Amino acid sequence: MGKAKEVIGYLSGPVDGPAVYAKWKAGEALDYFGTSYLSQFLTVVRDRGARPVIVTYNDQPDSRIEVDDAVFYNIRRFEYPGLGYHRDVIQRIRRSADVMIDEGAATVVMTESSPYWFAARKMGRRGTKLLPALHGQLWSTHRAKRLTHRILEWFNGRWFFRPFVRQTIVASDAIARQVEQITERLRPQPQVFLPTYDPAAFAAIPAPVRGPSEPFRILVAGRIEADKGVFDMIAAGQWMKRRGLDFEFHFCGEGTALAAAKHEAAEVDLSNQFVFHGFCKRDELITMFGRSHAVAVPTRSELEEGFAMIVAEAVLAGRPVVTSRVCPALAYVRPAAVEVPPDDVAAYAAAFERLMTDRDFYDAKVAATRQCQAQFYDPANSYGAKLAEALDALG
Structure with a gap:
């Protein structure tokens, strides 16, 4: 036996x-x-x-x-x-x-x-x-x-x-x-x-390109929850709209705040700028990465975030990431990130505006994603x- x-x-x-x-x-x-x-x-x-x-x-x-x-x-x-x-x-x-x-x-x-x-x-x-x-x-x-x-x-x-x-x-x-x-x-x-990750998972994602009449697309992937910052992004969107900026937020994920977030976006006249896709499968999320120009990870300070994998996935997709020190992943991708103070809506909005309007700054952040990738492969x-x-x- x-x-x-x-x-x-x-x-x-x-x-x-x-x-x-x-x-x-x-x-x-x-x-x-x-x-x-x-x-x-x-x-x-x-x-x-x-x-x-x-x-x-x-x-x-x-x-x-x-x-x-x-x-x-x-x-x-x-x-x-x-x-x-x-x-x-x-x-x-x-x-x-x-x-x-x-x-x-x-x-x-x-x-x-x-x-x-x-x-x-x-x-x-x-x-x-x-x-x-x-x-x-x-x-x-x-x-x-x-x-x-x-x-x-x-x-x-x-x-x-x-x-x-x-x-x-x-x-x-x-x-x-x-x-x-x-x-x-x-x-x-x-x-x-x-x-x-397997490098092949990101091979089909093109480098970010923004046409002259194309909105700046910001991807937010993960649970749709208040402590994940969805309402902070809506508030940032109001600020950006008042500034006359051309942008779209695309949310991939589900959560308990999804219905309330849709309602809030409609209430402040941001339905055209805030698109909620629900749960996105692997191929769908790859497509969303390819269409985006930056990734936001606006986790709030009340959440005990352990890493935030989407931060790593953003740099592997060649996209700058806007986040705060609430996400420990920031320490691993800092050259490719725009850091903002935790829970600071105005700072998030200002970071998005700089990525949209300062081409040299944006290109430098995109280039920096390459130096952060090897550790995740x-x-x-x-x-x-x-x-x-x-x-x-x-x-």
């Missing part, structure tokens, strides 16, 4: 795990644009000869599905208001810990536990090796830290990271600094991974590479 395979667990987010697995097994690209961390995890587990057990959290009923030697659990997430939301998150993490213990996971990669990492400490007490893979910051670094964050910081540091964590991978240096702050003695230091920087290194270190 052969030796049983090592079980490596993965706490994922609101994805369709079996669908991602099917695409990964067939070697096919996912429908959405960007890097797939779950696919990279599956590759790492396969290369180690291990068996994956994956827990996802979406709005579908609870389930357990076996595909080949992989096991997929879904624990239904509910959008309760107020304290109910936080209680649901903690309960899901605790149920996930029970799943991993029952499945005999030797190691669990945890991507979906913030800010309640301590709720998973049962696994650590049972001897499971815990490997947090943090995609978001633990708290906003651009606003005063609330009492609740200080309490959670204490619990996460004292009850989870310090006693049970020996390896951590993170999506940016900003997250690494926070982990070091709450752990004090975590060694080695958290390793940073970057979103990485380098497999050594990938999530999979850093994950494999961390698993090897855990033994």
